[in-house]
Amino acid sequence: MASPAVPATGHPSVCQAREVLGRIGDKWSLYVISRLGEDTRRFTDLKRDVAGISQRMLTVTLRGLERDGIVSRTVYPVMPPRVEYALTPMGRTLLDTVGTLVLWAEDHVAEIDRARVAYDGASRSAP
Amino acid sequence: MASPAVPATGHPSVCQAREVLGRIGDKWSLYVISRLGEDTRRFTDLKRDVAGISQRMLTVTLRGLERDGIVSRTVYPVMPPRVEYALTPMGRTLLDTVGTLVLWAEDHVAEIDRARVAYDGASRSAP
DNA sequence: CGGAATCCGATCTGATACTG
DNA sequence: CAGTATCAGATCGGATTCCG
Numbered sequence: 001m002a003s004p005a006v007p008a009t010g011h012p013s014v015c016q017a018r019e020v021l022g023r024i025g026d027k028w029s030l031y032v033i034s035r036l037g038e039d040t041r042r043f044t045d046l047k048r049d050v051a052g053i054s055q056r057m058l059t060v061t062l063r064g065l066e067r068d069g070i071v072s073r074t075v076y077p078v079m080p081p082r083v084e085y086a087l088t089p090m091g092r093t094l095l096d097t098v099g100t101l102v103l104w105a106e107d108h109v110a111e112i113d114r115a116r117v118a119y120d121g122a123s124r125s126a127p
Numbered sequence: 128m129a130s131p132a133v134p135a136t137g138h139p140s141v142c143q144a145r146e147v148l149g150r151i152g153d154k155w156s157l158y159v160i161s162r163l164g165e166d167t168r169r170f171t172d173l174k175r176d177v178a179g180i181s182q183r184m185l186t187v188t189l190r191g192l193e194r195d196g197i198v199s200r201t202v203y204p205v206m207p208p209r210v211e212y213a214l215t216p217m218g219r220t221l222l223d224t225v226g227t228l229v230l231w232a233e234d235h236v237a238e239i240d241r242a243r244v245a246y247d248g249a250s251r252s253a254p
Numbered sequence: 255c256g257g258a259a260t261c262c263g264a265t266c267t268g269a270t271a272c273t274g
Numbered sequence: 275c276a277g278t279a280t281c282a283g284a285t286c287g288g289a290t291t292c293c294g
Binding site: 042043044047055056059075079080081082083 | 255256257258
């Protein structure tokens with residue numbers, strides 16, 4: 001399989017803190033968690049709210065978060081399909097921290113931008 | 128160039144919150160920031176403290192954090208070389224949140240592990 | 255609507271070797 | 275000690291197509 005929705009780690013039941021950080025630290029996971037908040041959202045809602053995410057990455061991200069027990073997925077067997085996502089109790093314990101991190105990123109875009117320009121400028125003139 | 132230490136984004140001065148989240152959400156960045164804490168650390172100290180990081184990834188991670196103004200790098204022109212890393216004032220504003228996230232990951236490894244086993248078991252028996 | 259499957263170029267990363 | 279350079283294998287992620 002080339003791109004499984006939820007890539008097997010190969011060895012069940014031996015995950016490390018590093019793997020967990022890889023999941024929740026992922027930029028899309030951070031956005032999805034922060035956008036879910038306390039509410040229940042549908043796939044298309046999330047796709048609209050998380051600016052720039054592709055359908056594929058939203059699917060992959062949600063599957064990963066679901067597998068890790070951070071997000072719950074509820075399917076209503078109707079046509080057209082209706083699927084609702086929400087944070088699990090464990091996921092809700094992440095909300096404050098993740099929200100803070102996302103806000104920090106948004107608040108520091110300009111400052112980081114200046115730092116990058118300064119760094120790139122210095123390294124171009126240094127040699 | 129195949130693997131530049133700090134890959135140019137191509138367009139200076141137009142970074143997005145998503146890029147910033149990509150940097151600070153990176154699992155190695157999270158670890159490095161949390162291990163730096165309030166102290167000044169040397170390259171080898173960090174390599175020892177951040178379990179499992181390769182020399183290359185530590186270099187790449189530190190360069191990225193430096194470029195973004197989150198980490199400062201001080202070189203002492205002696206032999207053997209002595210280089211010290213520390214959080215900048217901006218980086219220090221991240222410390223609490225990042226520390227919380229890393230702790231969360233460490234605290235929830237077991238619970239996430241159980242969730243993965245349950246998820247994988249259910250999807251194997253479902254079809 | 256909410257996906258799954260596939261293709262495929264871009265990116266990442268570890269291993270290895272070399273250096274001031 | 276603290277890197278840089280290079281390469282090959284692994285992974286990521288967008289675009290596209292198809293489906294119930």
